[in-house]
Amino acid sequence: xxxxxxxxxxxxxxxxxxxxxxxxxxxxxxxxxxxxxxxxxxxxxxxxxxxxxxxxxxxxxxxxxxxxxxxxxxxxxxxxxxxxxxxxxxxxxxxxxxxxxxxxxxxxxxxxxxxxxxxxxxxxxxxxxxxxxxxxxxxxxxxxxxxxxxxxxxxxxxxxxxxxxxxxxxxxxxxxxxxxxxxxxxxxxxxxxxxxxxxxxxxxxxxxxxxxxxxxxxxxxxxxxxxxxxxxxxxxxxxxxxxxxxxxxxxxxxxxxxxxxxxxxxxxxxxxxxxxxxxxxxxxxxxxxxxxxxxxxxxxxxxxxxxxxxxxxxxxxxxxxxxxxxxxxxxxxxxxxxxxxxxxxxxxxxxxxxxxxxxxxxxxxxxxxxxxxxxxxxxxxxxxxxxxxxxxxxxxxxxxxxxxxxxxxxxxxxxxxxxxxxxxxxxxxxxxxxxxxxxxxxxxx
Amino acid sequence: xxxxxxxxxxxxxxxxxxxxxxxxxxxxxxxxxxxxxxxxxxxxxxxxxxxxxxxxxxxxxxxxxxxxxxxxxxxxxxxxxxxxxxxxxxxxxxxxxxxxxxxxxxxxxxxxxxxxxxxxxxxxxxxxxxxxxxxxxxxxxxxxxxxxxxxxxxxxxxxxxxxxxxxxxxxxxxxxxxxxxxxxxxxxxxxxxxxxxxxxxxxxxxxxxxxxxxxxxxxxxxxxxxxxxxxxxxxxxxxxxxxxxxxxxxxxxxxxxxxxxxxxxxxxxxxxxxxxxxxxxxxxxxxxxxxxxxxxxxxxxxxxxxxxxxxxxxxxxxxxxxxxxxxxxxxxxxxxxxxxxxxxxxxxxxxxxxxxxxxxxxxxxxxxxxxxxxxxxxxxxxxxxxxxxxxxxxxxxxxxxxxxxxxxxxxxxxxxxxxxxxxxxxxxxxxxxxxxxxxxxxxxx
Numbered sequence: 021x022x023x024x025x026x027x028x029x030x031x032x033x034x035x036x037x038x039x040x041x042x043x044x045x046x047x048x049x050x051x052x053x054x055x056x057x058x059x060x061x062x063x064x065x066x067x068x069x070x071x072x073x074x075x076x077x078x079x080x081x082x083x084x085x086x087x088x089x090x091x092x093x094x095x096x097x098x099x100x101x102x103x104x105x106x107x108x109x110x111x112x113x114x115x116x117x118x119x120x121x122x123x124x125x126x127x128x129x130x131x132x133x134x135x136x137x138x139x140x141x142x143x144x145x146x147x148x149x150x151x152x153x154x155x156x157x158x159x160x161x162x163x164x165x166x167x168x169x170x171x172x173x174x175x176x177x178x179x180x181x182x183x184x185x186x187x188x189x190x191x192x193x194x195x196x197x198x199x200x201x202x203x204x205x206x207x208x209x210x211x212x213x214x215x216x217x218x219x220x221x222x223x224x225x226x227x228x229x230x231x232x233x234x235x236x237x238x239x240x241x242x243x244x245x246x247x248x249x250x251x252x253x254x255x256x257x258x259x260x261x262x263x264x265x266x267x268x269x270x271x272x273x274x275x276x277x278x279x280x281x282x283x284x285x286x287x288x289x290x291x292x293x294x295x296x297x298x299x300x301x302x303x304x305x306x307x308x309x310x311x312x313x314x315x316x317x318x319x320x321x322x323x324x325x326x327x328x329x330x331x332x333x334x335x336x337x338x339x340x341x342x343x344x345x346x347x348x349x350x351x352x353x354x355x356x357x358x359x360x361x362x363x364x365x366x367x368x369x370x371x372x373x374x375x376x377x378x379x380x381x382x383x384x385x386x387x388x389x390x391x392x393x394x395x396x397x398x399x400x401x402x403x404x405x406x407x408x409x410x411x412x413x414x415x416x417x418x419x420x421x422x423x424x425x426x427x428x429x430x431x432x433x434x435x436x437x438x439x440x441x442x443x444x445x446x447x448x449x450x451x452x453x454x455x456x457x458x459x460x461x462x463x464x465x
Numbered sequence: 466x467x468x469x470x471x472x473x474x475x476x477x478x479x480x481x482x483x484x485x486x487x488x489x490x491x492x493x494x495x496x497x498x499x500x501x502x503x504x505x506x507x508x509x510x511x512x513x514x515x516x517x518x519x520x521x522x523x524x525x526x527x528x529x530x531x532x533x534x535x536x537x538x539x540x541x542x543x544x545x546x547x548x549x550x551x552x553x554x555x556x557x558x559x560x561x562x563x564x565x566x567x568x569x570x571x572x573x574x575x576x577x578x579x580x581x582x583x584x585x586x587x588x589x590x591x592x593x594x595x596x597x598x599x600x601x602x603x604x605x606x607x608x609x610x611x612x613x614x615x616x617x618x619x620x621x622x623x624x625x626x627x628x629x630x631x632x633x634x635x636x637x638x639x640x641x642x643x644x645x646x647x648x649x650x651x652x653x654x655x656x657x658x659x660x661x662x663x664x665x666x667x668x669x670x671x672x673x674x675x676x677x678x679x680x681x682x683x684x685x686x687x688x689x690x691x692x693x694x695x696x697x698x699x700x701x702x703x704x705x706x707x708x709x710x711x712x713x714x715x716x717x718x719x720x721x722x723x724x725x726x727x728x729x730x731x732x733x734x735x736x737x738x739x740x741x742x743x744x745x746x747x748x749x750x751x752x753x754x755x756x757x758x759x760x761x762x763x764x765x766x767x768x769x770x771x772x773x774x775x776x777x778x779x780x781x782x783x784x785x786x787x788x789x790x791x792x793x794x795x796x797x798x799x800x801x802x803x804x805x806x807x808x809x810x811x812x813x814x815x816x817x818x819x820x821x822x823x824x825x826x827x828x829x830x831x832x833x834x835x836x837x838x839x840x841x842x843x844x845x846x847x848x849x850x851x852x853x854x855x856x857x858x859x860x861x862x863x864x865x866x867x868x869x870x871x872x873x874x875x876x877x878x879x880x881x882x883x884x885x886x887x888x889x890x891x892x893x894x895x896x897x898x899x900x901x902x903x904x905x906x907x908x909x910x
Contacts, residue, residue, distance in 0.1 A: 053500070
């Protein structure tokens with residue numbers, strides 16, 4: 021695996037404080053995930069800006085006023101989402117105009133756009149409550165909305181930017197990438213290119229990872245808040261991400277990529293990929309690179325391993341299929357797992373994991389197969405002295421078949437997720453070695 | 466299906482201001498969704514409290530200090546998540562202790578718990594950076610963590626509560642429900658029971674649902690902000706929830722449950738369940754009630770239908786297994802789907818959906834089977850004049866086997882989710898009728 025393509029060194033930007041205010045009772049009541057934070061935070065992060073703060077508040081006028089006043093006083097850029105709709109609980113435009121001492125002026129272009137939208141849906145007259153969406157701040161601009169009635173609003177004062185966006189994600193997202201990002205970049209508030217390098221690792225803990233990479237960080241002036249290099253770790257179920265950036269702009273993106281390549285070299289097989297790919301995606305890429313196929317058999321994990329492959333585009337060519345066997349009959353009928361093997365060693369055993377991996381590989385004609393066997397019964401189920409968290413995974417490869425016992429503490433869902441990741445990581449390491457061997461073989465020829 | 470157990474009428478609570486501070490660069494950079502807001506907001510909402518504000522900040526010391534100082538000054542309850550880990554960017558404990566003028570004291574019980582955890586993983590010595598997790602605020606308490614090394618921290622002063630929780634959701638969530646909610650309820654900060662009744666429906670749109678239920682709402686003084694009854698709708702991928710509450714406290718929980726029962730009566734088969742159960746869970750309950758079994762076959766949906774059953778406790782007894790067939794060979798070899806049927810009608814066809822449902826039911830000896838066939842190729846794949854969003858679902862029941870064509874607009878992921886929900890809802894309605902028929906049969910005998 022090679023380092024990502026070098027992108028042109030982004031010009032340094034003056035650090036500015038960005039705040040995002042997200043409005044909505046449905047967010048505070050946990051009924052809807054705050055996708056605006058994920059989206060806007062991600063978009064800004066890729067352009068060298070980390071949101072300083074995201075505040076989620078109710079759509080009540082007093083809450084909007086207090087929060088906007090505070091954020092506008094301290095930040096350089098304030099982005100709001102929501103509260104621009106036609107109903108009586110949409111108050112963002114009016115409240116913020118008042119805080120800024122701006123009057124709202126009627127904008128015929130917006131009215132015409134709303135009218136045109138209503139006509140397209142076969143409506144002939146504009147409901148009066150939609151009319152309030154045709155107003156912009158006196159000293160500001162508006163951002164046309166191709167996917168809804170509420171335009172975004174834009175306002176600048178004393179070097180600060182305010183940007184008010186509509187709440188529905190399918191309206192906010194294109195408006196943000198197509199209109200807001202270019203406007204911010206024009207004013208020098210964003211980098212012109214990507215701003216950080218992320219290494220993703222598997223099978224190594226956060227503290228061990230930090231310790232292993234420390235020599236690289238030290239060689240580049242340490243990974244402190246004030247140094248040229250900034251390092252952040254993020255752990256999730258058997259994977260740890262390490263993100264390298266240079267908020268001060270002292271390191272160019274080529275230098276960051278060179279540092280990342282040194283880290284990769286130190287990590288060996290524990291290095292998984294650059295960026296955001298999942299373990300399953302990395303495995304699929306390795307399978308494709310080696311022109312190999314995969315099958316999966318699961319017992320007791322209810323399709324969790326299989327579903328990791330579900331969202332990978334065009335996966336069907338190398339991922340031939342999967343069997344989720346909840347009953348022993350299914351293992352026997354569908355995968356030729358010998359009945360006596362199950363009765364002698366148990367359904368959750370190394371022997372059974374091996375039989376399932378081989379069975380599904382042979383049935384589907386796959387080069388590789390992963391199997392996983394776990395207790396699927398009640399949380400208290402306990403059989404043959406194995407603890408509840410015990411899981412066996414099996415790996416069938418062209419040169420052999422093996423099983424491993426895994427044991428994790430924690431709730432069932434966590435145990436299964438970790439086991440699935442451990443199984444995928446085992447396959448990944450096997451594929452890395454196999455691809456390396458065939459590359460060596462190719463060199464010798 | 467019967468109404469939920471009546472719980473004691475929750476005592477009214479004095480309104481208090483709850484703020485949640487979520488820490489983490491990964492949230493602000495959009496790398497991780499803010500699941501803590503969704504979880505904690507939802508849990509508090511069910512106990513009659515709406516979060517006043519959620520603030521997400523970086524894990525930088527200055528940001529934690531500024532935000533905590535501000536939130537602690539204005540709120541009655543401040544909950545923080547994250548920054549209690551062992552690495553150098555975990556600073557919450559230290560910074561907040563300083564703001565509160567509290568010293569940190571070493572707690573041997575926490576050290577022993579961390580030690581014990583490390584021993585279980587086969588580690589004999591405690592890494593020095595884990596030691597800082599063994600400290601609590603001088604005047605405060607700690608919340609044991611059964612799923613990780615960082616305990617939660619609890620502190621009370623002048624009627625205010627501070628609760629600091631670890632960042633990983635699998636650690637935070639059980640700590641919140643098992644320790645934080647009871648502590649807050651004891652102090653009268655939360656209702657003692659659920660604050661609302663939720664009806665979940667399937668296969669009916671939001672506006673139609675509202676119109677159907679309006680007579681019930683009207684009979685109880687309407688569903689306005691000022692009336693005794695408050696009604697909220699929430700739609701998600703083919704399901705609509707209707708939540709009944711009485712913020713004024715004028716209706717007791719028994720009265721709310723009686724109103725919900727009237728709604729249930731009006732809805733007939735469109736009523737799915739009370740509360741939060743998934744379609745798959747409702748199907749499993751109906752299968753268990755009728756002592757029947759289910760199998761699943763998927764082609765082109767990558768295990769999405771199967772994974773709906775994965776998290777249901779003890780599902781293995783009635784959900785016998787599933788096959789995810791990405792290749793036509795898998796359909797032929799494993800499910801006896803005739804090759805000529807695929808070549809004549811196509812892999813995405815009513816005929817193939819029927820063959821897969823029957824095949825998996827017979828192979829696994831299941832009473833019911835659901836199948837689903839969709840295009841799994843590139844997003845532009847198009848075959849036999851079917852649009853890309855076309856999906857066929859098949860249902861095998863003891864008294865017959867049928868297929869249905871579904872067609873949805875939108876991105877692939879949305880289409881698949883809607884198709885999976887439509888398939889499950891079809892099975893649900895079939896099971897409701899079958900169970901009703903056998904109940905009638907039992908009455909006649």
